[in-house]
Amino acid sequence: MIMPILTGLRPGATQGAMRRVKFLLLAPAVLMGSGCVQVSAPDKPIEINLNINIRQEVVVRLQQDVKELIDKNPGVF
Amino acid sequence: MNRRLKLILAAGLTLGALTAGATAAYAMIQGDASATLRASGQAGEQADGYLGVVGSGSADLRAQVDAVNIKRRAYYTDLAAKRGAKIEEVAATTACELLRSKVVQGQYYRLSDGVWRQRDSAPVPLPGYCG
Numbered sequence: 001m002i003m004p005i006l007t008g009l010r011p012g013a014t015q016g017a018m019r020r021v022k023f024l025l026l027a028p029a030v031l032m033g034s035g036c037v038q039v040s041a042p043d044k045p046i047e048i049n050l051n052i053n054i055r056q057e058v059v060v061r062l063q064q065d066v067k068e069l070i071d072k073n074p075g076v077f
Numbered sequence: 078m079n080r081r082l083k084l085i086l087a088a089g090l091t092l093g094a095l096t097a098g099a100t101a102a103y104a105m106i107q108g109d110a111s112a113t114l115r116a117s118g119q120a121g122e123q124a125d126g127y128l129g130v131v132g133s134g135s136a137d138l139r140a141q142v143d144a145v146n147i148k149r150r151a152y153y154t155d156l157a158a159k160r161g162a163k164i165e166e167v168a169a170t171t172a173c174e175l176l177r178s179k180v181v182q183g184q185y186y187r188l189s190d191g192v193w194r195q196r197d198s199a200p201v202p203l204p205g206y207c208g
Contacts, residue, residue, distance in 0.1 A: 050125055076149055
């Protein structure tokens with residue numbers, strides 16, 4: 001038998017390469033698993049109540065923060 | 078540098094590029110979600126600070142509106158906690174701004190009477206508390 005002599009004594013030639021391939025295939029799976037942003041829906045549905053009871057002074061106090069919030073998040077607002 | 082290290086480095090760089098590309102694409106899809114929804118005429122701004130579906134929207138449309146509203150709710154909750162205000166107060170204040178500056182002619186809005194209206198050339202009539 002000639003074949004075992006050629007490859008059997010040199011595990012690095014094939015086994016080392018396979019180990020690298022295995023690593024390369026595993027890495028994306030691991031990274032994809034941790035890279036996803038999980039957006040989960042709240043338990044309760046968002047209640048729609050259009051009868052808003054709010055004082056104008058509260059609106060004035062929050063106005064500047066709200067403007068910044070809108071400007072910083074164009075996709076959401 | 079040995080061959081193994083080079084391989085690992087190459088894999089890392091490739092993955093980094095792929096991840097960055099995917100993130101950019103995702104941002105492009107999400108980038109103007111609420112503006113696109115308003116412009117479609119199938120969703121509009123409500124006095125409560127959330128987007129609403131005008132008429133009976135498709136399941137896909139409702140999912141898109143819900144996705145935006147879930148994010149809004151998170152931002153409102155965060156700001157309310159920071160300022161010692163109620164979530165509804167932050168949301169209503171935001172609605173004032175959105176009705177004032179984001180709803181353009183031809184787009185829909187809904188105030189406390191619950192009726193969807195289309196904005197004409199005049200500004201949206203704001204609730205009294207908006208100031």
